Amino acid sequence: RKEVEQDPGPFNVPEGATVAFNCTYSNSASQSFFWYRQDCRKEPKLLMSVYSSGNEDGRFTAQLNRASQYISLLIRDSKLSDSATYLCVVNSDSGYALNFGKGTSLLVTP
């Protein structure tokens, strides 16, 4: 089983829609979780960290479910500019290596 798994999508949604992505991880000892955004042919950039109690940043909400070993990202009121690939990131067994999921592609259409 891969360490971090995501639904690759693509998710095609209209502007204003709410969309949710899930990500599962295999290492129950993982402590750090993040969502990154990657635009086409660019480097990934941090979107938000994921905290145990869940956290929100504007239209974005991240949640962690340790019992089921998954994290989620909810985007409300989607904008055209949200079109990108969203990467789930979890730290590895050693605690040092950050493992990325393959990403979920989102396309927001007018």
Added chain:
Amino acid sequence: SQTIHQWPATLVQPVGSPLSLECTVEGTSNPNLYWYRQAAGRGLQLLFYSVGIGQISSEVPQNLSASRPQDRQFILSSKKLLLSDSGFYLCASAKETTEAFFGQGTRLTVV
């Protein structure tokens, strides 16, 4: 915050030629450093990471190697490139298990 310098941005190399990609970090000390590769339309694959000078962990066996001669310098090398080495190479830096900062990447095409 950290700034990651990575060069060159684009590189075209013939099969069998050597490779050296360099990454330097500003704005932090003693970071964990990472080399990732992203093949076209694929996810990020962790190649190497380093927790200190001279300390390299390899995640995937291949014809690439990495070195960390200084605290904030990370080098990715190959003696002989293969066609399958083509991809988008990204250097990243993180303090322990906090967020990672990425360089702008090197797009390598092996021909």
